[in-house]
Amino acid sequence: MSKPSPTRTTAKATGPAGISDRRTLRANARKRIEDGAVTPTYSADRTAVVKLLNDALATEWVCVLRYYRHYYMAKGMLADAVKAEFLEHAQQEQAHAGMLAERIVQLGGEPDFDPDTLTARSHAEYKEGGNLRDMVRENLVAERIAIDSYREMINFVGDKDTTTKRILEHILAQEEEHADDFADMLEGWIGE
Ligand SMILES: [Fe+2]
Numbered sequence: 559m560s561k562p563s564p565t566r567t568t569a570k571a572t573g574p575a576g577i578s579d580r581r582t583l584r585a586n587a588r589k590r591i592e593d594g595a596v597t598p599t600y601s602a603d604r605t606a607v608v609k610l611l612n613d614a615l616a617t618e619w620v621c622v623l624r625y626y627r628h629y630y631m632a633k634g635m636l637a638d639a640v641k642a643e644f645l646e647h648a649q650q651e652q653a654h655a656g657m658l659a660e661r662i663v664q665l666g667g668e669p670d671f672d673p674d675t676l677t678a679r680s681h682a683e684y685k686e687g688g689n690l691r692d693m694v695r696e697n698l699v700a701e702r703i704a705i706d707s708y709r710e711m712i713n714f715v716g717d718k719d720t721t722t723k724r725i726l727e728h729i730l731a732q733e734e735e736h737a738d739d740f741a742d743m744l745e746g747w748i749g750e
């Protein structure tokens with residue numbers, strides 16, 4: 559009786575913990591192919607993640623609208639410098655909304671752009687602000703809300719969905735820059 563060859567035994571042995579063999583990978587990939595990027599090993603709560611991303615999407619759009627309002631309404635001695643900042647932030651928030659919508663679709667969800675429910679679903683508020691300084695202060699508050707909510711989402715998603723986590727981390731870093739821009743402006747503010 560011949561013994562199994564050592565080579566065959568090694569090939570059949572299981573690999574490092576958490577690493578599937580080729581056959582398992584191939585079989586899993588053929589299950590529910592209509593789910594696209596979402597494979598059977600996706601371990602986050604997909605419904606909850608999509609809901610969080612949609613809340614963040616609503617927040618981003620409320621911020622886009624608030625920044626545009628402020629951009630067009632800004633008046634006064636410092637208006638030119640501040641307007642440039644408002645416009646840049648409006649465009650960056652819109653880009654964030656795009657990243658979130660794209661990820662929602664990849665996860666099999668639907669991005670909710672319904673304007674009727676936008677402000678109710680947003681974390682940040684749409685505050686018009688009475689003067690330039692008010693506008694800057696309201697934007698700083700909104701950015702600080704966004705920072706906290708993105709940080710919570712990152713903790714929730716954790717390492718179960720690293721792509722979503724990476725997107726959220728990228729956005730969080732920009733919201734921190736936005737908040738810092740306004741904190742700097744307020745620090746040296748002269749006049750009303
Ligand atoms: Fe944003």
Ligand SMILES: [Fe+2]
Pocket residue numbers: 621647651701704732733736
């Ligand atoms: Fe921001």
